[in-house]
Amino acid sequence: MINERHVSLFRNGRNQAIRIPREFELAGTEAIIRKEGERLIIEPAPPRERLLTLLAGWEPLDEAFPEIPDTPTAPEDVL
Template structure:
């Protein structure tokens, strides 16, 4: 684990009705989205990581119903290459 980076000041500004912060170029975060949460009087920003297929499937609710089997028969072995 790397040592903490010293704190720096950053500029706050208004963007329409939202407050925004200018992140220095050398602290740029990957992607174009972050999660934000409060920790006391601090705001913590974390990059949103791409979940991949397994993460997406894990986020879906399980189906509690039996799905019908298809009506079409499986292909004959000579049809499969």
């Protein structure tokens, strides 16, 4: 596998861009980029878990919550 290749930088609107050669393509539709010294490191972003999927994996709580009184707050003079 090829480890290195020279590529061209170009402008895309106000952003600098690079075409990623086919042999370096990343899976997915998002990536994470970070700078370490003069190096730019681009990695595929991990897939995001949907909230419902995350909640479905949690065990229900077996503890009772204390009763919270629903008293109105006192009015404040903000002038």
